[in-house]
Amino acid sequence: EKEKHKEILILSKNKIDESLLNIDIKTLNTQIENILNNGKKLKQELLTIGSEIEKIGEISFSINDYDEINGSINKINIDLSLSKNELNQISRDIISLQKSEYCPTCGRKYENIDNSKKINELQEKSKILQGKINELDIELNNKSKILLKLKNDRELFDIKSKLTIKKSTKELQIEQLRSDYKDKKKILEEYNKNNEAIDTLIRHLSLPRATWKDERSASMRFIARCYQRLNRFEEARMWLDKAINEAPHLRD
Numbered sequence: 001e002k003e004k005h006k007e008i009l010i011l012s013k014n015k016i017d018e019s020l021l022n023i024d025i026k027t028l029n030t031q032i033e034n035i036l037n038n039g040k041k042l043k044q045e046l047l048t049i050g051s052e053i054e055k056i057g058e059i060s061f062s063i064n065d066y067d068e069i070n071g072s073i074n075k076i077n078i079d080l081s082l083s084k085n086e087l088n089q090i091s092r093d094i095i096s097l098q099k100s101e102y103c104p105t106c107g108r109k110y111e112n113i114d115n116s117k118k119i120n121e122l123q124e125k126s127k128i129l130q131g132k133i134n135e136l137d138i139e140l141n142n143k144s145k146i147l148l149k150l151k152n153d154r155e156l157f158d159i160k161s162k163l164t165i166k167k168s169t170k171e172l173q174i175e176q177l178r179s180d181y182k183d184k185k186k187i188l189e190e191y192n193k194n195n196e197a198i199d200t201l202i203r204h205l206s207l208p209r210a211t212w213k214d215e216r217s218a219s220m221r222f223i224a225r226c227y228q229r230l231n232r233f234e235e236a237r238m239w240l241d242k243a244i245n246e247a248p249h250l251r252d
Contacts, residue, residue, distance in 0.1 A: 024231070025191060032184045039177045046170045053163050061157040066150045069143055076140045083133050090126045094119055194226045201226075217247035 097115040102108065201219045204210055210219075220243035227236035 025188075028184060028188055028191070032181065032188065035177050035181045035184065039174060039181070042170055042174050042177065046167065046174065049163050049167045049170065053160060053167065056156050056160045056163075059153055059156045059160055061150070061153045066147075066154065069147045069150060073140065073143050073147060076136055076143065080133060080136045080140065083129055083136065087126060087129045087133065090122050090129065094122050094126070097122070191230070194229055198223055198226045213247045214250060217243045217250055220246060 097119050101110055101113050101115055103110065201223050205216060205219055210216060220239045224236045224239035224243065227233070227239060
C-alpha cells in the first residue's frame with residue numbers, strides 16, 4: 001500500500017511546473033481572449049482582402065507598352081498641331097490669292113491677274129492635308145482608348161499589388177497569433193495541472209490508508225508549492241504549517 005501511495009505522489013509531483021511562478025491567471029485568460037478576438041478580426045479582414053483581389057481578377061501591366069503608347073500620342077499631337085497650322089496657312093494663302101485678283105477699292109476683277117492655278121494647287125494640297133488630319137484624329141482616338149485602358153490596368157495592378165502585400169502581412173499576423181495562442185494555452189494547461197495536482201494530493205491525504213506521516217508531510221509540502229505557483233500564498237503558508245505539524249522531525 002505504501003508503494004501505491006508513493007506512486008500517486010510521484011505522479012502528482014510530475015504535474016508541477018516550475019515555470020508557472022508568478023502567473024496571473026486573470027491576465028492570462030484576458031490575453032487568450034484578446035488573441036481570439038484579434039484572430040477573428042484579422043480573419044475577417046483577410047476574407048475582405050481576398051474578395052477584393054478576386055474581384056479584380058487577373059490583371060497585367062507593362063510600363064514599356066504604356067510609355068510606347070504615351071510617346072506615340074505625343075508624336076501624333078505634334079503632327080496634328082503642325083498639320084493644322086499648315087492647313088490654316090494654306091487657307092489664308094488661298095484667301096489672299098483670291099483677293100489679289102480684285103481691286104480693293106472698286107472690287108473689279110483685274111484682267112491681267114489669274115491665280116486660279118495656284119489656288120487650285122493649294123486647294124488640292126489642303127484636301128490632302130485635311131485627309132491626313134482626319135487620319136491622325138482617328139489614330140489619336142484609338143491610341144487614347146488604349147492609353148485609357150492601360151491607365152486603368154495600371155491602377156488596378158497597383159491596387160492588387162498593395163492588397164497582396166496587405167494579405168501577406170495579415171497572414172503573418174494570424175500565424176503569430178496562432179503561435180501566441182498555443183503558448184498561452186500551454187501555460188494555462190500547465191496552470192490547470194497545478195490545480196489538478198492539488199486535488200490529487202488532497203484526495204491522497206483523505207484516503208484511510210494514507211497514514212504514513214512522512215509521506216503525508218511531503219504531500220502537504222507539494223500542495224504548498226502548487227499554491228505558491230498559483231500566487232495563493234495564504235493557502236501555501238497554511239499547508240506548510242500543516243506539513244511541519246504532520247512531521248516536525250523532517251527538514252525540507
